[in-house]
Amino acid sequence: MARRAADPWDGDRPPHLPCRRGELPEICLLPGDPARVDLAAEVLSSFRVLGQNREFRAGTGLFDGVEIGVCSSGIGGPSTEIALVELAGLGVRTVIRIGGMGAMRPEIEPGTLGIVRRARRESGAARHYLPDGDAVPTPAVAEALATAARQLARPSRPITVLSTDSYYLGQGRPLPRWEDRAAERIREVERSGVDGMDMEAETVLAVGRAVGLSVGAVLAVHANRATDAWLEDYRDPQLDVVRVAATAATILAGQAS
Numbered sequence: 001m002a003r004r005a006a007d008p009w010d011g012d013r014p015p016h017l018p019c020r021r022g023e024l025p026e027i028c029l030l031p032g033d034p035a036r037v038d039l040a041a042e043v044l045s046s047f048r049v050l051g052q053n054r055e056f057r058a059g060t061g062l063f064d065g066v067e068i069g070v071c072s073s074g075i076g077g078p079s080t081e082i083a084l085v086e087l088a089g090l091g092v093r094t095v096i097r098i099g100g101m102g103a104m105r106p107e108i109e110p111g112t113l114g115i116v117r118r119a120r121r122e123s124g125a126a127r128h129y130l131p132d133g134d135a136v137p138t139p140a141v142a143e144a145l146a147t148a149a150r151q152l153a154r155p156s157r158p159i160t161v162l163s164t165d166s167y168y169l170g171q172g173r174p175l176p177r178w179e180d181r182a183a184e185r186i187r188e189v190e191r192s193g194v195d196g197m198d199m200e201a202e203t204v205l206a207v208g209r210a211v212g213l214s215v216g217a218v219l220a221v222h223a224n225r226a227t228d229a230w231l232e233d234y235r236d237p238q239l240d241v242v243r244v245a246a247t248a249a250t251i252l253a254g255q256a257s
């Protein structure tokens with residue numbers, strides 16, 4: 001049967017994500033970077049890659065007896081919106097972003113984990129679903145992430161993040177001929193009082209909630225924009241966000257049963 005332009009699923013297969021209905025469990029971790037899906041295989045057992053299409057790589061594995069999916073969103077609002085809408089259509093019920101960010105305060109050192117309590121709004125995609133106000137996580141998911149970090153003795157802090165649709169000028173990175181605007185921009189972000197910047201948390205929280213998902217986000221600090229520090233060896237913090245989110249998934253699964 002011909003697919004419909006308004007809803008181009010091919011039976012149980014969505015137009016973008018590389019899997020079918022029933023292949024992903026109810027809880028799914030959402031990194032931006034497709035390579036983090038393979039890193040998750042070091043934390044989850046019996047890990048199986050379901051496939052890859054564009055920036056969307058998906059797999060599934062077990063953690064403490066709970067089946068957990070992992071699917072990359074790619075960078076920024078538009079591809080993240082696609083991932084969330086199709087995950088909801090595939091039967092996923094809870095999505096936890098496992099990402100990275102640039103910290104804005106000098107005391108938030110690279111490698112720190114932040115549990116997102118609030119996301120400031122700059123993404124065009126999310127505006128369609130939540131026109132105004134900060135985007136916030138589902139309280140039970142944010143609590144489960146904080147509890148998981150404590151259980152793992154992994155220090156974390158609650159954070160407010162600004163999600164931008166631009167990595168360079170929009171995050172105040174100086175470009176040739178754009179140095180003044182970049183300096184002005186980083187001052188604007190400093191004045192806003194956020195703890196850091198990423199590119200997807202807002203969309204995960206705003207769009208995810210709008211399409212009926214329970215949502216949360218845990219971010220590892222990859223860079224510090226106040227001290228200009230950049231973490232070269234970023235592997236362990238990325239594994240830690242996977243561990244914290246997978247532990248939170250088991251807490252949430254326990255609450256649901």
Ligand SMILES: O=P(O)(O)O[C@H]1O[C@H](CO)[C@@H](O)[C@H]1O
Nearest residue numbers: 031032033075099100198199
């Ligand atoms: O580490 P991930 O999840 O990819 O997230 C961060 O890294 C990317 C930029 O390098 C953006 O996607 C930003 O949000």
Ligand SMILES: O=c1cc[nH]c(=O)[nH]1
Nearest residue numbers: 100101102198199223
């Ligand atoms: O500086 C950074 C680091 C990670 N992710 C971002 O969006 N910005």
